[in-house]
Amino acid sequence: MKQIIGGNWKMNGSRLASLEFLREMKRLGSEYASSDIVLFPPFTLLPLMTDAAADAGIETGGQDVFWLEKGAFTGEISPAMLVDAGASWFIAGHSERRHVIGETDEIVRRKLETGLETGLRGILCVGELIEEREAGKTEEVVRRQVQSALEGLDCVSPENFVIAYEPVWAIGTGLTATPDEADRMHSLIREWVAAIKSNDFADNTRIQYGGSVKPDNAAEILSRPSINGALVGGASLKPESFMDIIKAVPLQE
Numbered sequence: 001m002k003q004i005i006g007g008n009w010k011m012n013g014s015r016l017a018s019l020e021f022l023r024e025m026k027r028l029g030s031e032y033a034s035s036d037i038v039l040f041p042p043f044t045l046l047p048l049m050t051d052a053a054a055d056a057g058i059e060t061g062g063q064d065v066f067w068l069e070k071g072a073f074t075g076e077i078s079p080a081m082l083v084d085a086g087a088s089w090f091i092a093g094h095s096e097r098r099h100v101i102g103e104t105d106e107i108v109r110r111k112l113e114t115g116l117e118t119g120l121r122g123i124l125c126v127g128e129l130i131e132e133r134e135a136g137k138t139e140e141v142v143r144r145q146v147q148s149a150l151e152g153l154d155c156v157s158p159e160n161f162v163i164a165y166e167p168v169w170a171i172g173t174g175l176t177a178t179p180d181e182a183d184r185m186h187s188l189i190r191e192w193v194a195a196i197k198s199n200d201f202a203d204n205t206r207i208q209y210g211g212s213v214k215p216d217n218a219a220e221i222l223s224r225p226s227i228n229g230a231l232v233g234g235a236s237l238k239p240e241s242f243m244d245i246i247k248a249v250p251l252q253e
């Protein structure tokens with residue numbers, strides 16, 4: 001299965017720096033990468049980046065999306081607007097949206113559904129808080145997040161959908177789940193997806209790991225067969241470190 005490496009810039013970046021970033025990625029050979037590469041810049045940079053990203057073999061996506069097409073929703077961006085801005089992907093349910101902004105499972109589900117119905121491809125983020133982990137609730141929480149996003153969702157397929165398992169305590173902290181822990185959660189998520197959809201669906205769905213993925217731990221994480229890519233925050237802000245992670249993807253036979 002082809003891996004997918006996402007770069008989530010969060011609230012970072014500028015017009016000048018984003019074009020320099022893409023030029024440097026191309027110079028470093030991103031267009032020859034064996035995995036899919038998707039950058040998630042702030043909305044404001046999407047239209048500017050489209051052509052240069054395509055030239056570097058990179059797709060772009062929105063870090064979030066609203067669940068309705070248009071209307072009186074001050075500050076929101078609809079899926080059709082993302083398409084119009086050149087994006088082909090979106091993220092639903094990033095932990096900062098869930099835990100800083102307060103998005104519920106229901107909101108995440110609606111975002112996922114509308115985004116996919118519009119023809120975008122979506123990354124669903126799931127993951128437990130440190131308190132949930134310490135209370136032994138990791139599986140319960142992640143299972144609930146997966147179920148509420150996927151149950152009865154007809155517009156989803158392994159072609160338009162990716163899951164990112166991101167333990168919240170590992171995001172931006174320098175801590176990572178051990179490859180064994182991540183491996184175990186990825187296998188469980190695949191089982192839950194199989195129960196909701198089908199074995200075939202689950203076997204073909206890519207599950208990324210996210211949370212302090214860096215050049216020095218990427219090879220170990222990405223070499224696990226249950227892990228089909230990474231969603232990278234901090235280390236995606238510099239072309240050199242992002243490229244080193246992309247190069248850590250094992251070659252497919």
Ligand code: PGA
Nearest residue numbers: 171172211212232233234
């Ligand atoms: P990080 O962020 O790589 O900076 O931990 C990951 C993410 O939030 O997707």
